[in-house]
Amino acid sequence: MTLSVQRIGSTLRRAGIAMAVLLAAAPLAACSDEGKLVLHSATGDYNFNVEVVDTPESRAQGLMYRQELADDTGMLFDFKGEQPVSFWMRNTFIPLDMIFVDAKGVVKNIHVNARPHDPTGIPSDGPVQFVLEIPGGRSVEIGLKPGDTMEHDRVGAPAAN
Template structure:
């Protein structure tokens, strides 16, 4: 009986992992400091919950924009996330309020210092390498 329960839970976990890595995210264009990037767009509860979990790598200019659909003090964590990330929290007017580093698998909450509408995750160090800082303005454009 214990073996059967173990095998069932193993199949369930594997199917969740396979399902989560096959999630297709819509795209969004983010412009900042003269740079234009196509990012994955987590604009629903389900997509925000999935985020960048289970991925082992990400291209150098790839990232994800989270839209919370309401202005709030936002919190992010790194459950099941293998990639070291930086997160920029962004107000509704496009101003970056914070840029914070996050460690893989850290389940503590990394929070914005003020109310925001977006969080933008990139590989750790990307914002610094691209001279993007707190106070910079971000333009967010829906793709067709």
């Protein structure tokens, strides 16, 4: 009888430890990875590692003063709702492609190779929620066109205030 009580106790302890591990890991599994983004074009699916900026301060800073940007990286600006936006390249040292995207993830327009230090405004062609900045010329390399789509955890998600 003692042996079976010990066996049951040991089994319960192992089950308890396993449950604790699962419960601790559950919130991590539920968390999304906002640093990942996919652009879908006629030539394929292209993964990017992105930095998400969604406050007035972080959007104002953007990619200013950066000296380089790898081919598979970028910055995703989230305006938390659709609106007309305009960007410039003041204090930006590298050419960038600006991809203007609506709340559903549809690419509305693309500005290719924005010139470093140019203070001229680069507007969206209508309301957008997102602007993705990637290295200059990269959108041409991957064949991205208006009407293509962007996949990211924030696309289609309710706007957080």
